[in-house]
Amino acid sequence: MTPVQETVVLDGHIIDSLILPKVLDTILALGGTFDLTEVEIGTRREETSHTRIVVRAPGSEQLAAIVRAIQPHGALVEREADCTVEPAPRDGVLPEQFHATSHLPTQIRLNGRWLDVRGIEMDVAIRVSPERASADTVPMADVRKGDLIVTGREGVRVFPLGRPQERDVFSFMEAQVSSERPHGYVIADVARRMQALREATRRGDPASRVLLTGGPAIVHAGGRDALAWLVDAGFIQVLFCGNALAAHDLEAELYGTSLGYRLAAGHSVPHGHEHHLRTINRIRAIGSIEQAVARGVVKGGIMAACVRRGVQVVMAGSIRDDGPLPGVITDSMAAQQAMRTALSGVALALLVASTLHAVATGNLLPATVPTVCVDLNPSVPTKLADRGTFQAVGVVMDAASFLRELARELGWRE
Amino acid sequence: MTPVQETVVLDGHIIDSLILPKVLDTILALGGTFDLTEVEIGTRREETSHTRIVVRAPGSEQLAAIVRAIQPHGALVEREADCTVEPAPRDGVLPEQFHATSHLPTQIRLNGRWLDVRGIEMDVAIRVSPERASADTVPMADVRKGDLIVTGREGVRVFPLGRPQERDVFSFMEAQVSSERPHGYVIADVARRMQALREATRRGDPASRVLLTGGPAIVHAGGRDALAWLVDAGFIQVLFCGNALAAHDLEAELYGTSLGYRLAAGHSVPHGHEHHLRTINRIRAIGSIEQAVARGVVKGGIMAACVRRGVQVVMAGSIRDDGPLPGVITDSMAAQQAMRTALSGVALALLVASTLHAVATGNLLPATVPTVCVDLNPSVPTKLADRGTFQAVGVVMDAASFLRELARELGWRE
Amino acid sequence: MTPVQETVVLDGHIIDSLILPKVLDTILALGGTFDLTEVEIGTRREETSHTRIVVRAPGSEQLAAIVRAIQPHGALVEREADCTVEPAPRDGVLPEQFHATSHLPTQIRLNGRWLDVRGIEMDVAIRVSPERASADTVPMADVRKGDLIVTGREGVRVFPLGRPQERDVFSFMEAQVSSERPHGYVIADVARRMQALREATRRGDPASRVLLTGGPAIVHAGGRDALAWLVDAGFIQVLFCGNALAAHDLEAELYGTSLGYRLAAGHSVPHGHEHHLRTINRIRAIGSIEQAVARGVVKGGIMAACVRRGVQVVMAGSIRDDGPLPGVITDSMAAQQAMRTALSGVALALLVASTLHAVATGNLLPATVPTVCVDLNPSVPTKLADRGTFQAVGVVMDAASFLRELARELGWRE
Amino acid sequence: MTPVQETVVLDGHIIDSLILPKVLDTILALGGTFDLTEVEIGTRREETSHTRIVVRAPGSEQLAAIVRAIQPHGALVEREADCTVEPAPRDGVLPEQFHATSHLPTQIRLNGRWLDVRGIEMDVAIRVSPERASADTVPMADVRKGDLIVTGREGVRVFPLGRPQERDVFSFMEAQVSSERPHGYVIADVARRMQALREATRRGDPASRVLLTGGPAIVHAGGRDALAWLVDAGFIQVLFCGNALAAHDLEAELYGTSLGYRLAAGHSVPHGHEHHLRTINRIRAIGSIEQAVARGVVKGGIMAACVRRGVQVVMAGSIRDDGPLPGVITDSMAAQQAMRTALSGVALALLVASTLHAVATGNLLPATVPTVCVDLNPSVPTKLADRGTFQAVGVVMDAASFLRELARELGWRE
DSSP: OOOOEEEEEEESSSTTTTTHHHHHHHHHHOOOOOEEEEEEEOTTSSSEEEEEEEEEESSSHHHHHHHHGGGHHHOOOOOSSOOOOEEEEEETOOOTOOOOOOSOOOOEETTTEEEEEEEEOOOOEEEEEETTOEEEOOOOOOOOOTEEEEEESSEEEEEOOOOSSSSSSSGGGOOOOTTTTOOOHHHHHHHHHHHHHHHHTTTTTTTTTEEEEOOOOOTTOOOHHHHHHHHHOOOOOEEEHHHHHHHHHHHHHHHHHTEEEETTTTTTTTGGGGGHHHHHHHHHOOHHHHHHHHTSSSOOSSHHHHHHHTTTTEEETTTSSSSOTTTOOOOOOHHHHHHHHHTTTEEEEEEEEHHHHHHHHHHSSOOOOOOEESSSSHHHHHHHHHHHHHEEEEEEOOOOHHHHHHHHHOOOOO | OEEEEEEEEEEEEETTTTHHHHHHHEEEEEEEHHEEEEOOOOTTTOOOOEEEEEESSHHHHHHHHHHHHHHHGTTTEESSOEEEEEEBBTTTTTTTOOOOOOOOOOEEEEEEEEEEEETOOOOOOEEOTSSSSEEEEEEEGGOOTTTEEEEESSTEEOOOOOOOOOOOGGHHHHEEEEEEEOHHHHHHHHHHHHHHHHHHHTTTTOEEEEEEEETTHHHTOOHHHHHHHHHTTOOOEEEEHHHEEEEEHHHHHHHHHEEETTTTTTTTOOTGGHHHHHHHHHHHOOOOOHHHHHHTOSSSSHHHHHHHHHHHHEEEEEEEETSTTOOBBBHHHHHHHHHHTEEEEEEEEEEESHHHHHHHHHHSSSSSEEEEEOSSSSSHHHHHHHHTOOTTEEEEEOOHHHHHHHHHHHOOOO | OOEEEEEEEEEEEETTTHHHHHHHHHHHHTTTTTEEEEEOSSTTTTTEEEEEEEEHHHHEEHHHHHHHHHHHGGGGEEEEEOEEEOSSSBBBBBTTTBBOOOSOOOOEEETTTEEETTOOOOOEEEEEHHHHHSSSOOOOOOOOOTTTEEEEETTTTOOOOOOSSSSSGGGSSOOOOOOTTHHHHHHHHHHHHHHHHHHHHHTTTTEEEEEEEOOOOHHHTHHHHHHHHHHHHHHHOOEEEEEHHHHHHHHHHHSSSTTTTEEOOOSBBBTGGGGHHHHHHHHHOOHHHHHHHTTOOSSHHHHHHHHHHHHHHEEEETTOSOOOTOOOOBHHHHHHHHHHTTTTTTEEEEESHHHHHHHHHHHHTTTTTEEEESSSSHHHHHHHHHHTTTTTEEEOSOOHHHHHHHHHHHHOOO | OOOOEEEEEESSTTTTHHHHHHHHHHHHHHHHEEEEEEEEEEEEEEEEEEEEEEESSSHHHHHHHHHHGGGGTEHHHHSOOEEEEEOOTTTTBBOOBBBOOSSOOEEEEEEEEEEEETTTOTTEEEEEEETSSSEEEEEGGGGGOOOOOEEESSTTEOOOOOOOSSSSSGGGSSOOTTTTTHHHHHHHHEEEEEEEHHHHHHOOTTTTTTEEEETTTTHHOOOOOOHHHHHHHOOOOOEEEEHEEEEEEEHHHHHSSETEEEEOOSSSSSGGHHHHOOOHHHHHHHHHHHHHTTSSOOOHHHHHHHHHTTTHHHHHHTTTTOOOOTTOBBBBBHHHHHHHHHTTEEEEEEEOHHHHHHHHHHHSTTTTTTTEEESSSSSHHHHHTTTTTTTEEEEEOOHHHHHHHHHHHOOOOO
16 A cells, blocks of 8 residues: 545634644554644634645545545545535435435535535435525435435535624533533523524514424423423424423413323322323314414413414424324424424524424434523433534433523513 | 212222322322221231221212222222213214223123123223123224213222232332343243243133234344244244334344344445345335245245244334335224224233333233333333323343343244 | 231321322232221321231241331231340441431330330431430431341331311322422422421421531522521521532622622622632631621621621532631531531421432431422432431422512512 | 733643643643743654643733642742641641642642652642752641641642553543443453452462452342452452441341342341341441451351451441441541552552442542442442543442452453
């Protein structure tokens, strides 16, 4: 093998993103060496940095492996080239070498020009328009035979996240999960953002929506009133949940219980476990949650507030559902698509007490959306980070306490 | 209000099931009084006991409340009557007063005769055949307009579980969840049952099937070889899982990684997170897992073993799935129905490292099926018990260690 | 072997304590049979029940085993006899057959009379006064050579707990641990008790003290202000903690941080991890926490409130301590003894966010003291129950949220 | 304020330790700017790097704050000066400005020469010998009036950890805690190290000792035989534990139970909870564990193996102890000191199933000692990292499974 080399450039917020040493370390770890031929490091926070690195390896295979390994960090092979595309061989099947996306901002090079990839989310493919003038993402199941799909890594670049301007909890950029950190300040920062986003929404900014993804523990643990208030006060525009959150919220309205447990008195009620079934059956008889609210059968609670405030609700079905309630999307791919659509304009995501829905939402969220993951169990935010949603700030507390403190911070008076 | 009274009888294994004092306590707690007019307690384990209790209350409403509260324990109002039925008002909607089942053995009284309810599972309704000669369960979504549905509680009786004959871990009958109990003996007892059930299956007994419900942590944590061996050795007849377990098992076969983490060397691989996507895409291109095994693309691992051994696999989709793999049932109600059907003849259920699938399976299992729930997190078995699957024995350990110890106990040599 | 028999009696609240069927089941499980020769079951809650049971076994060894097994439930062999005593063979060593206590109310029979055992706690011995007129408990390490120690089980009886008169969360008498139960009502019930106990304390009742056992997460997570308020408002009379809770409380006062993490702004402070060391050093230089408060160096927070209100504080040392602070009892046996002494008159125990201190406190508490165990991790209350403190009600939430909600319920306004 | 500047140098493994960008980011975050006047980055792994950075700030206070913040990363103010020292004002009290150590390798400058600080551990002070020719660490409680203690930060430098030569699990240098990573390879790497260290120990290398810090769950969960084998086979030289591990190990020997739970048959034994008390009393009567082994009362298990193999055992007392056993050090400061002494020559630390002992051990370990932390609960390794023991590799599995797999890997045959 003869030694070979390649020149790569690294641009952007390479200091605060810790990218440079990771890249250099990767080169060394994979048996290469390097020269830093240019190092221009921005001396103010808003300036970007620029480095040019000559990477050497004992043979071309190793060199290719190194380049492959450093490209996701944004290292760009200097010999710039257009991305390569291949037609999908069949409906629902991508070309073997399809480029799999991350959830970071991404561009591809077509006809010598860099284009933004629209609708970025992790683990999907990039589809180029027939006239090769635009690019968007496409999930595997939605690809159609003949669609032009980007393959390989050439001509694709991703941008590390810059540090946000706000000096708040979201600016640390690394998932922080600890039950031993004070959470009061996280709640204060989230509240501040929600206040600002409500202002923006009221001014008509379509990109200021707040998403809450929630599990039924919100109701069990006593957070129903606080969440209903947050919806009613206009702080939430999108709700992702399953059959259970909605059913227990409605059960609380119709029977005063949650999972058969009396919310006020704190003990189980004879046959109380049937209440959620009777609730679901009743709403099925009425036809829809909206109808139940319209007819005054359901007056308070989370779902009623969502109906009143026109919140965009996606209820996704699962195999543990009873019923389900009218409006639950039982097909998981259809539900995923509905969530994808509803994410448009979301500028803050609160993932509260649901591992399944939190991970599913994290899969669909661009890395640029500030995200909070709240769970009693510290392994939920860890799981989220393990699956790529590194931007999520973990808060280890119960759903009810979180929502109550958040609502109080925003003006709720019980 | 004038004091009123009603005579109820309690029959069966009321001593080892702790039913009697619960019933008496409930009567007192709800403001009633009682006389024990007959107390015949079996003096050997196999004998049943019999008591007759006169329940008194200050008024008929309270008396009705008491009777309602003690009936789920098997207390039978002496004035026996047929159950009442009502036609379902609409497709997918039950009569308002429908009787909601538990997962205990249940009978209804029709034309003066007690009939077993077939296909018992919790939280569904009881449908009586048009000629009123048989009864089976029906989930809310499957009921059709005009179906005769049992309502109220009269003429319905449930049987508390007797203690099983085997003096093993399943005979304690109360969910035991503790990280501080030795688990070696649980594994030994489970192994003993699996050995016996394999014998029975080989003899042609259709009611000796073993179900494993599993999550992807089985593969991540290093339990793949052990589970594949268990399947190959004929110890497992039914597998419930999601897209993830199958995808990571196949990823391990095609790439040697799981979630991009190299299983052998223990570090992440550049772009390894793409492996499961490429795996899914490849199987989609081939058409099915069965085809991939038939063509020799996939030779080892869990899914290959299942294909070879004719294991009945139900893969249920979820909103966090990539792909999904061919064979995944994306509609949650259809997946639930497929699970329900596959449970026929299951005599032992192992729920390993998946909260969602464990709870979903627990919802469908009769209480008479011995069940083990294995998870690192002690709150998973607790959650299962909270949702009614009280028969599950909790084992707090990681999926891989459990499966490896179990396989070793049954003869696996790495 | 010739069949043998023995008559035992069971008295007391055998219905609501579920004792009778447990006893009968134990007899059967150990190979015996029985006749219920008398069954008088109280028909009102306040009445006690009485049963006489003839126990038969194939041989005298088995009979002895059965009697041994049912005695802890309160089954009393009818042939009543005085307890047996033996002198301790050496300082710190008990007679081989010493009777080990439970934490339930216990009596021994001396000279034909039943005497209450004073200072009951679990896992200690019973010492009889030289004149055999009284009995108290003695830990193994404190026994002196020649002390008269009760041995065996004869002439010892324990009383199952009756259900308390208050119909609140403590009246369910079984450890309830679930992250899926509403905790608002537990907090409301605890608050109600604290209110009543404060009244009683103000009236001069010495047996109305409230104990809080706490870990440092109270400070980390943001519960310091609420706890300081509870102390200041007179709701707490005894505090058990370690070096860490006190050090972080004082660090918060002197530096505004906890574990170096700024409590207000929510980020770590350069060199902040040194703050607790500097805090401890400073208090050591001053001489004591009391002095630091007296001199005005420490004005706010938990420890200052304790000093001001004369709360009885026991700070127990551990091997992970830095410093430690003046006042920390570094000898674990001395600390245990100080805790034991301070428990006198405690009528409510709150164990918050400390496994070690919670278990240690649970070991010393009589079963008659209503106890709440609060932890993010559901396995902490389970561990407590596994070690015998079955009376503890488990609340799965973070320490700060618990204390803040509790304080609000009692009138705290931030 | 006039702008001021200071030149600092960063030397060492600044690439693979990710130090450089952290330093630059810190400068910017605290309002400073910088020029990189020299950047010599080693181009092979074993080469060190060198950078010179001119730091500018608007005023001298801010500059001092920046320098303070970057010094722990090893940034050295170029104007080199000797460290400052001050005498301790009193026994047990440090000078107000004492320098608090990290657990990284550290040097101080005295008379123009850099000296290694001996016995480095986190959160202690540095004491200079009277003749100012050497320096060692001293815990706060042990300082004596007049001892010369290093103050401030000048003349003190710490060295970031270089990446170890072995390319194994310990070379990733960041605490990895995930229940979703395969643990087979961690166990394999640990076994490889233990094999090599046993070789070295046999060759007489005093710095090749292996420490196991363990909790009682080792015995409860079924890991006793495996650990006893590891000790007997010469793989472990130091054992840190509490009263409970030893008591339950001895209980298993004398009664076949652990916490009263029969280890073989998996159910609780009547009065089994007394076994550990009787065990402790019996050993107290005999006088010591060593005596009990010498007399043949105790033959198998962990403690017997330790006695036979001359393992250095430190048993530290705690407030939840019964007894305690002879040999338990009840004073926490004395126990800490015994642990400190026993750590000499430890080259691998296994912290298994004990939060308290793991954190205490972590506090005393230099960062250069490879460390594994094993617990069912992922928050234990997180807690360890939060307290500074960042070098610990987290393994989320139960103690018994870990020890059994480890022993098997090293040749154990059950």
